[in-house]
Amino acid sequence: MKNNFLTYLATPVKAAPLAVFRVLFGLLMLYTTLRFVMQGWVDKYYIEPQFHFKYWGFEFVESLGVYTYILYAIALLAALGIMLGFKYRWSALLFFLSFTYCELIDKTYYLNHYYFVSIISFLLIFLPANAYFSIDAKYDKNIAFTKLPRYNILIVQLMLSIVYFYAGLAKINSEWLLNAMPLKIWLPSRYDLPLLGDLFQLEWMHYVMSWSGMLYDISIPFLLFYKRTRVLAFILVVVFHIMTRVLFPIGIFPYVMICSTLIFFDASFHEKVIAFFKKLFRFQWKQQPAVLEWTPNLKNKALATFFILFFSFQLLFPFRYMLYPDELFWTEEGYRFSWRVMLMEKGGYVQFKVVDPSTGQWFYVENQEFLTEYQQKQMRIQADFILQFAHFLEAYYQEKGIANPEIYVNSFIALNGRLSKPYINPKTDLTKVKDTWLHKDWILPFNEKIYGF
Amino acid sequence: MKFTKKYFLFVFLVAVCSLVACSDDDSDGENNPSNNFDRSQMLNNWADNLIIPSYQNFVAETNALKSASDAFLTETNAENLANLRTAWETAYVVWQTVEMYDIGPARDLVLRSFVNTYPTNAANINSLIEEQNYNLADPNLNDEQGFPALDYLLFGLAESDAEILNRFDNDFNGEKYRQYLTDVVDRIDFLSNQVLAEWQNGYRDVFVQNSGTSANSSTNRMANVFMEFYEVRLRNGKIGFPAGVYSGGEPQPTRVEAFYKKDLSKVLAIEALQAHRAFFNGNAINADTTAESFADYLDFLDTIKNGENLSSLINDQYEVSISNINELNDSFYNQINTNNNSMLEAFEDLQDNVVFLKSDMFSALSIALEFDSGDGD
Structure with missing residues (x-):
């Protein structure tokens, strides 16, 4: 049994699916990097803000100021390298490093699909995606193969499956399925869509959308793996992602997912795609058949161990929320890096009060003096942001001459259409609190139960 | 590709069935929002019943302010000072009803900054009056003009009304004060008329049609x-x-x-x-x-x-x-x-x-x- 499975993983299969995946992923990353720069977001997100919210453990990642553009230039060239399969391993490594560095500068801009891009580019470093239909393969016969051990393709498929399946699991909760929240809030506001706009005003439609979204996410990996349902699955993928594109401002993510799921198709399909590319660019070059065999040498064993550890982490990490008391949606402890997408509508309000204990005098802080609108929006609803800003204020006012400022917070959050409720304990002096992985007991209890994952 | 067709048909049928099935459920649903909330109706109401009428009221008052100021400058006496002060007060109160609309023409003209930046800079006003080399269109002079500047000119120049009158009516530098008052009043009047005119000539439709x-x-x-x-x-x-x-x-x-x-x-x-x-x-x-x-x-x-x-x-x-x-x-x-x-x-x-x-x-x-x-x- 075990041997059968290992043989299955090691069996050489055609390299075309991985090559097409590489080309499309590189192309989309090229586009997204360019788009980010053209929209002026580098300036707006990384250069203009005077303060950045740091990820726990990555406090050392600083904005490089105007030199952040150099990172984007590197990412741009590296994406090109991935697409063309030119100096591919270096390209994948550089893309992963530059892209991830930018993401780590400020957690304000955390999006699951940026995390997904980081993960995929990280995995690509270890996959021979340049073995076929690449510049590297054309000039270096030693790395050119038409067949690769199957696991190389399975790894990408598995990662995609985790994203979908976990996103689906996360939707199995009472808010999403029993109250149709937050779609009940979001859909009616899109009244101006032709045809759908009117449907979105109807309550049953919110339930239909919620349930079908959950069923889609949870079943799509299986439908894609199973040959007889694959075409249907791909149609669903296209419909679903076009829909999300129409409904929500989610940039290029729908296209990334649509292109990525192509990797589930048979190699014959990808051969056709490659033939099409070759014709389009008048690219005449026939790669000699060569098979990359899997041998149990040290390098391959180390690689196998690495992948096992990597996927164990991917499978377990999203469940860390179970270790925390109180409601995940309220505290958001263990919320990020878990494929929880579009699950909550949160509005919030937070006011910081600085007290000088030596005189008893106090004043409120104008958050907009220090933070951009985007940063304020994220801070209003997330406790770790609030704490970090409090510590920033502590240092700031110490410098201004208050020896031991105390900082209190008055904050409210409206979650999924509930009326605003007080969020942070207003009696907690946040300068005395450290940010750890332990439960934040200075978050007031939610006092309600949301059932499900 | 023959699967494709079959599956497509299947998906289509399921979609139709579920639509029909759900529509039946819906027939008795009273708690469903029965019709659509039309945002463009809201924009119409805002533009036609709130924003434009507010600006009309405001412009009427800034025009009155200008008349009162002209009258005061023609005949500088206690009675006309009192009238000018009343006109200022009324216009300032009505300003409160349009200050919110920092959108479109008002935003382009930076109306709010020019008309109501306070505290006003009295020391600067005094030196501008003395030196007479200013252009109130300069954004840096936003705290030397508008209602807060008039507040200073009409109430804060001196302790008593007689002294204030004297500032505008003396042979030494009265003319400079009169000029500054005229310039400040004219600028408020000009800007407010400009904003109303733009709302009435074009921007209203832009505003209402941008209903997405x-x-x-x-x-x-x-x-x-x-x-x-x-x-x-x-x-x-x-x-x-x-x-x-x-x-x-x-x-x-x-x-x-x-x-x-x-x-x-x-x-x-x-x-x-x-x-x-x-x-x-x-x-x-x-x-x-x-x-x-x-x-x-x-x-x-x-x-x-x-x-x-x-x-x-x-x-x-x-x-x-x-x-x-x-x-x-x-x-x-x-x-x-x-x-x-x-x-x-x-x-x-x-x-x-x-x-x-x-x-x-x-x-x-x-x-x-x-x-x-x-x-x-």
């Missing part, structure tokens, strides 16, 4: 300036800053609006708050009617929420704030100097509605709290 749901749609932009006005101009500007809420507990009474006139600050604050409430409820300005507004929009969406009705919570809180501010001294300057705690309480009352408006309302309306916020998840 994007971050740059009129509803979203209006919601943002509506909130900004409440938080920054009203809560902070009129109450918070002078009461020292942001300045280490040190009250700064000289930062009150209409500092030289003194007893007008409360009237201005109440007027602004009432204008904000009227906008929230969609109450027409020159008529006793109400039409589509944020309140109606919330009520429409409220069918999805159980519990209390958000629009009435917000209206209750407006009521609390208005009645508590009414308890304050007519002069916030005096109030701060005698009992600043009441000012701080008024601040907290206003604050309570920030939570409802910013956290609950924006969330319920699914409106982004800023423009151009990048991608979502």
Whole structure:
């Protein structure tokens, strides 16, 4: 049994699916990097803000100021390298490093699909995606193969499956399925869509959308793996992602997912795609058949161990929320890096009060003096942001001459259409609190139960 | 590819069946929102019954201000000074009803900054008058003009009315004062006429037709300036800053609006708050009617929420704030100097509605709290 499975993983299969995946992923990353720069977001997100919210453990990642553009230039060239399969391993490594560095500068801009891009580019470093239909393969016969051990393709498929399946699991909760929240809030506001706009005003439609979204996410990996349902699955993928594109401002993510799921198709399909590319660019070059065999040498064993550890982490990490008391949606402890997408509508309000204990005098802080609108929006609803800003204020006012400022917070959050409720304990002096992985007991209890994952 | 066709047919049939099935369920559903809330109706109401009439009222008053100023300059006497002061006061009060609309022409012309930046810079005004080398279109001179500058010119130039009159009516430098007064009044009048004209000639349609749901749609932009006005101009500007809420507990009474006139600050604050409430409820300005507004929009969406009705919570809180501010001294300057705690309480009352408006309302309306916020998840 075990041997059968290992043989299955090691069996050489055609390299075309991985090559097409590489080309499309590189192309989309090229586009997204360019788009980010053209929209002026580098300036707006990384250069203009005077303060950045740091990820726990990555406090050392600083904005490089105007030199952040150099990172984007590197990412741009590296994406090109991935697409063309030119100096591919270096390209994948550089893309992963530059892209991830930018993401780590400020957690304000955390999006699951940026995390997904980081993960995929990280995995690509270890996959021979340049073995076929690449510049590297054309000039270096030693790395050119038409067949690769199957696991190389399975790894990408598995990662995609985790994203979908976990996103689906996360939707199995009472808010999403029993109250149709937050779609009940979001859909009616899109009244101006032709045809759908009117449907979105109807309550049953919110339930239909919620349930079908959950069923889609949870079943799509299986439908894609199973040959007889694959075409249907791909149609669903296209419909679903076009829909999300129409409904929500989610940039290029729908296209990334649509292109990525192509990797589930048979190699014959990808051969056709490659033939099409070759014709389009008048690219005449026939790669000699060569098979990359899997041998149990040290390098391959180390690689196998690495992948096992990597996927164990991917499978377990999203469940860390179970270790925390109180409601995940309220505290958001263990919320990020878990494929929880579009699950909550949160509005919030937070006011910081600085007290000088030596005189008893106090004043409120104008958050907009220090933070951009985007940063304020994220801070209003997330406790770790609030704490970090409090510590920033502590240092700031110490410098201004208050020896031991105390900082209190008055904050409210409206979650999924509930009326605003007080969020942070207003009696907690946040300068005395450290940010750890332990439960934040200075978050007031939610006092309600949301059932499900 | 023969599978494709089969599957497509299958999906299509399932979709049709589920639509039909669900429609049947729906036939008795009374709690479903029966019809669509039409945002463009709300924009129409805002433009035609609130914004443009407010500007019309305001322009009538700035024109009257100009006449009163002309009369005062033609015949500089105590009676005309009193008339000019009244005209200033009326125009300043009506200004409170348009200050919120920092959108379109008003935003392009930076109307608010030129017309109501306070505290005014009296020392600079004096030197501008002396040197006479100024151009009020210079954005750096925003705190040397507008209503706060007139506040200084008409009430703060000297201790007594006789002395003030003398400033405008003396052979030594009276002409310079008269010129400055003329320039300030003309600029307010020019800008306000300009903004109204643009609303009436073109911008109204631009505003109403931009009825989509994007971050740059009129509803979203209006919601943002509506909130900004409440938080920054009203809560902070009129109450918070002078009461020292942001300045280490040190009250700064000289930062009150209409500092030289003194007893007008409360009237201005109440007027602004009432204008904000009227906008929230969609109450027409020159008529006793109400039409589509944020309140109606919330009520429409409220069918999805159980519990209390958000629009009435917000209206209750407006009521609390208005009645508590009414308890304050007519002069916030005096109030701060005698009992600043009441000012701080008024601040907290206003604050309570920030939570409802910013956290609950924006969330319920699914409106982004800023423009151009990048991608979502």
